[in-house]
Amino acid sequence: MASIVVRPKAGGSSTFQVKWREGGAWQTERFGDVDSAEAFKKLVEAHGGRWPHGWVRGQGFVEPDTDPDDVPLIEWAHRYADRLTGIDERTRKDYKRDIDNHFTPVTHTRADGSVMTYGGIVHTDRSGTRAPATLCTVTQDDVTDWVRAQETTVKDPDDPSRTLWRKASPKSIANRHGLLWCIFQAALDATPQLRATNPCAKTSLPRTDSGTEEEMTFLEHDEYARIVAEMRAFDPAAADLCDWLVGTGMRWGEASALQTRDLNLRAGTVSVQRAWKRQEDNTFALGPPKTKKARRVIALTGAQMDMLRRYVAGRGPEDYVFRGGQGKAWRHSNFYHRKWERALKEATAKGLTKKPRLHDLRHTHVSWLIAANIPLPAIQNRLGHESITTTVDRYGHLVRALDGEITAAVEAAMSTPAGSGLRQVV
Known part of the structure; x- marks a missing residue:
């Protein structure tokens, strides 16, 4: 069993060390917050007290080719949809349509032969290089970039009158993000666990009430x-x-x-x-x-x-x-x-x-x-x-039913002299 040890620092803060035995030797990994340490502890235990596949000490999960359990994100998403129970086939088909249309990047070849990519989920590594998204490599930043892309209309650079990608409504973005969250959560719930965290957990989504009057x-x-x-x-x-x-x-x-x-x-x-x-x-x-x-x-x-x-x-x-x-x-x-x-x-x-x-x-x-x-x-x-x-x-x-009562109460309160009803304390 792994344990978490709190290591106080000189400045008053602490780090959190996950500690366990593997092959008779102590293994440790440090984190700056207890939530990350707890998530990693569960990941170690899910892998039988061993380092999780693809995890590099001090770095986390590395790129997908080092993790034998990793798969392309779209492939895993289709597996998730196929294994869902308690839904009708029409709903399953709608989920898979959203996966193909909104999670899969779209490529467009320009007149000069260059290729532009837009619309879907991609992974950007530490050096800024963009790569196809896989189950284990997608980060919170990747999800945020995808949400921002959903909010943007993409025009054809060679023909500005032609729209390649039309921005989605806040409600549509929220629905697609909800599906993506469930897809990653299935990886957390798998045995053995395939991810330490859900990259959708802290996404800031556009307000869904901005289009209410239009809808x-x-x-x-x-x-x-x-x-x-x-x-x-x-x-x-x-x-x-x-x-x-x-x-x-x-x-x-x-x-x-x-x-x-x-x-x-x-x-x-x-x-x-x-x-x-x-x-x-x-x-x-x-x-x-x-x-x-x-x-x-x-x-x-x-x-x-x-x-x-x-x-x-x-x-x-x-x-x-x-x-x-x-x-x-x-x-x-x-x-x-x-x-x-x-x-x-x-x-x-x-x-x-x-x-x-x-x-x-x-x-x-x-x-x-x-x-x-x-x-x-x-x-x-x-x-x-x-x-x-x-x-x-x-x-x-x-709802405007209480407007009269509310304004009357405010008027009564505001018309009361400031000192009335107050007892002076000597």
Whole structure:
């Protein structure tokens, strides 16, 4: 077993020495902080009380050709994705697509024959030389360089009007970084351990709230009415589906998967039990909702109940409530292009200044509830968010219910004479 010995220094600081016996002789390695020493201690123990493969005393892991367990980063990343359990094949395919598109460097040959590399993860050694990234050589600096590259648009030097690499949004960068973190964590959890630390652990990521207003559109009541009026003029059933989306806050995949058996006409509720899921071959199949809490019961208004009674009269338990042609469930792309875009075009021609997506009807539903002073925990349950943090992060900036009380309290405090209420102590 290895141990950590604290070695005080003259200036008051300390170093941390990892000490163990190998072949009857004491072996030691020093670190400037206890976390690094603890990580190395576990690495020694995982290698049976021996120096980890590829580790050079005083230097750490050296370049990959000295470590027999090292592999190219992309190869290890694909192994990680292939071994994941508890996910559907569509999700696995998406992970591998991100690995190939965003972790693998892209090369571009210029007009003069020189080659430029951009976009992916590369390793820069101490001398500044860039080399292909491997599992054991990637450092925290390499990950930081990759994040910065994701934030940058790359133009073709020979044709500035041509974009070679478009910068990613903060949310996309955070999602890709999360996948990369899991890939390296798998190397830490392997037996024997393949890395001493996770190079993604201390990455400073761009703020994910910088694009919130651009990503979400909130419609006022009159703005939504303008859109749905145009739709009702050419397809009343499509307009009813939009009324349902904005009136319940359900996701498209949930609403379009609703079946007659999900309705409780006596209680005035609808139960969300399934949703459409995209498959590996790009088709759709019914599956569970997005999260555990997405399985929920939603209370309905009298008008919504009246609409449902019209739709489900004479239908079987597994018939879809909202249907397109031939009694089949609506597909998002068909509804969006044939109904939503047409209504939006007409409404824009008559003065609508916003360009909402179908999913913005869910956001609009929340904004209306917040305007009516509905508490965020109640909104979380209605939307099926797994955590209240999601609700607060997305919609907390809309909460203005206590503005009057807050300003009144501040005004009262500020108007109190400075010395009133204070007892002089002699």
